[in-house]
Amino acid sequence: MTDRVVLVTGAGSGIGAVIAAQAAALGDRVVVTDVDAAAATRISAQLPRSVAMTLDVTSGEQVRAVVARIAREVGPVQVLVNNAGVASDVPFGRLPEELWHRDIAVSLDGAYHTISAVLPGMIAAGGGAIVNVASVNGLTYLGNEAYSAAKAGLISLTKSIAVRYGDRGIRCNAVAPGTIATPIWQQRMEADPMVMQRAARWYPLGRVGRPEDVAAAVLFLAGDGASWITGVTLPVDGGLLAGRLAMADEIVSSAESFEPGPQDEDR
Ligand SMILES: NC(=O)c1ccc[n+]([C@@H]2O[C@H](COP(=O)([O-])OP(=O)(O)OC[C@H]3O[C@@H](n4cnc5c(N)ncnc54)[C@H](O)[C@@H]3O)[C@@H](O)[C@H]2O)c1
Numbered sequence: 001m002t003d004r005v006v007l008v009t010g011a012g013s014g015i016g017a018v019i020a021a022q023a024a025a026l027g028d029r030v031v032v033t034d035v036d037a038a039a040a041t042r043i044s045a046q047l048p049r050s051v052a053m054t055l056d057v058t059s060g061e062q063v064r065a066v067v068a069r070i071a072r073e074v075g076p077v078q079v080l081v082n083n084a085g086v087a088s089d090v091p092f093g094r095l096p097e098e099l100w101h102r103d104i105a106v107s108l109d110g111a112y113h114t115i116s117a118v119l120p121g122m123i124a125a126g127g128g129a130i131v132n133v134a135s136v137n138g139l140t141y142l143g144n145e146a147y148s149a150a151k152a153g154l155i156s157l158t159k160s161i162a163v164r165y166g167d168r169g170i171r172c173n174a175v176a177p178g179t180i181a182t183p184i185w186q187q188r189m190e191a192d193p194m195v196m197q198r199a200a201r202w203y204p205l206g207r208v209g210r211p212e213d214v215a216a217a218v219l220f221l222a223g224d225g226a227s228w229i230t231g232v233t234l235p236v237d238g239g240l241l242a243g244r245l246a247m248a249d250e251i252v253s254s255a256e257s258f259e260p261g262p263q264d265e266d267r
Pocket of ligand 1: 009010011012013014015016033034035036039055056057058082083084085086087106107133134135136176177178179180181182183184185
């Protein structure tokens, strides 16, 4: 039993809901928050010792009020999981300004608000753990420019907090998931029912991810087993960022078609 106070943002759906469930299964008191109040209530109702609170992470005022309420009603936040995120699916040249700002407001400004709000309590308690749900998009170009910029910013913020607050016992890490089948993909899955199967071909492990894959990594980084790990971004991506076999094969096979040079003749 871990019995920590765990705040998860965007926990009414997908990855956040599974993070909340896995934390609750460990014995934590989980505060299930989401901008969608009904979704937060529905998820929380399935979990022991959990409470639901409505929270739009883009509002600093709301975040501060919810963190204060958690401290009063549950206890000071010991683990913060910044999971809320939205992804605009419009190519850069046609991306409206408001969608650029929206993606950054949820993933990056949201984490700024929550981290700022929980830090004083964590410092007073002598420590705490923060895990940010970033994305492979924050580490390499895969489209979704606004979303990617937000996640790259979140990875930078992860390192800043880790370094600045390490001596207060606060650890801050991130996970960078690859494609995970969740409602965030709904629009694309409606437009192309095969999108997950096509995405799977790019993954060395031959499948897209499950929310459970990400939640397990988040809870590892939040837990004592990771007590000497801070400032890292752990890809949870089925090997996507490790490299491209198709590219390697293409280059090797074209090299093989060359006439051997003098240095190759002894091989
Ligand atoms: N699914 C993927 O392929 C994938 C890949 C990499 C990273 N991620 C990241 O994982 C996280 C969870 O995504 P998911 O796939 O579970 O998506 P999801 O759409 O199922 O869940 C996201 C949740 O965030 C909530 N949310 C949206 N705006 C919010 C706001 N302003 N304040 C609070 N909550 C808000 C939504 O209501 C929803 O419940 C996101 O940060 C996402 O960027 C997802």
